Amino acid sequence: MDAPAAPAAAGAAPSLTFAWLGDPSPDAGGLLLYYQSFQFCATTYAVGDHVYLTPEDQGAPLYLARITAAFEDTQQQGGDRLCVEVQWYERRNNMPPALQEGMHEREVVEWLQTDTNLVGCIERKARVVKARSYEEAAAQLPPEEAGGEWHFCRGVLEVESMEFRSYEEVDADPAMCVDPRSGQVMRRPAAGPGGSVALGGRGGVDLGSQAHWPSS
Structure with missing residues (x-):
C-alpha cells in the first residue's frame, strides 16, 4: 500500500524535500500510516x-530528541501530514537545581515523555552516547570526533516525580523495558504506535516548521 503523496507547502523552499522510505503499517483505523524511515532534505x-529540532523561540538552543515513531496523518494536508513522535532530552541548564549538580556540560537526561511534532521541525541529526561518565562517552568516539557536537546520557528522568534513574537502575527494574525498535525507555506494558512497523512506501512534499516543547 502506497502512502498518498502530500501536496507541496505554499512558499516552501525547493530544497526542503521529503520522501517516506518503505511500505506503511497502518493503525487500526487506517488513518495513520507508520514508517521506519524517511528522507528529509537529502x-x-x-x-x-x-x-535536533527547531524551537519556536529562534533565540533558544535547538531541542534535542530521539525519534520514537514516524507516521503520516492522512486527515491532514500538506506538511501537516508528516509527523514524528519524539522523546525529549534535557540539558543541564534546564534541569532542576538539585539534579544540575555534578552534571557535565555535555550531559543530557532522557525524559520519560513523548510528544508529536511535524517532520519539518527537524534541523539535523544529533549524537547522544549512552555512558556513565564523560570520560566513558568520549572513549567511545573516534579521537577526531571527540571535540565535535555530541552529548552523553547516564539515565532517565521520571517527569511526574522528577526522579532521576540511571540506566543501571532501569535495567534492574522489571517494571521498565526498552523498545527494541527505537531504544526508548518505557514502562511495561508499552506497545509501539501502530504495532510492528514494516518497511516500504514513498511520498513527496516540501515543508518547514518548528518544534513544540511539551507542556508540563
Missing part, C-alpha cells in the same frame, strides 16, 4: 535516531 532518518 538526509535519511530512522526510528531511533537522535535529532
Whole structure:
C-alpha cells in the first residue's frame, strides 16, 4: 500500500524535500500510516535516531530528541501530514537545581515523555552516547570526533516525580523495558504506535516548521 503523496507547502523552499522510505503499517483505523524511515532534505532518518529540532523561540538552543515513531496523518494536508513522535532530552541548564549538580556540560537526561511534532521541525541529526561518565562517552568516539557536537546520557528522568534513574537502575527494574525498535525507555506494558512497523512506501512534499516543547 502506497502512502498518498502530500501536496507541496505554499512558499516552501525547493530544497526542503521529503520522501517516506518503505511500505506503511497502518493503525487500526487506517488513518495513520507508520514508517521506519524517511528522507528529509537529502538526509535519511530512522526510528531511533537522535535529532535536533527547531524551537519556536529562534533565540533558544535547538531541542534535542530521539525519534520514537514516524507516521503520516492522512486527515491532514500538506506538511501537516508528516509527523514524528519524539522523546525529549534535557540539558543541564534546564534541569532542576538539585539534579544540575555534578552534571557535565555535555550531559543530557532522557525524559520519560513523548510528544508529536511535524517532520519539518527537524534541523539535523544529533549524537547522544549512552555512558556513565564523560570520560566513558568520549572513549567511545573516534579521537577526531571527540571535540565535535555530541552529548552523553547516564539515565532517565521520571517527569511526574522528577526522579532521576540511571540506566543501571532501569535495567534492574522489571517494571521498565526498552523498545527494541527505537531504544526508548518505557514502562511495561508499552506497545509501539501502530504495532510492528514494516518497511516500504514513498511520498513527496516540501515543508518547514518548528518544534513544540511539551507542556508540563
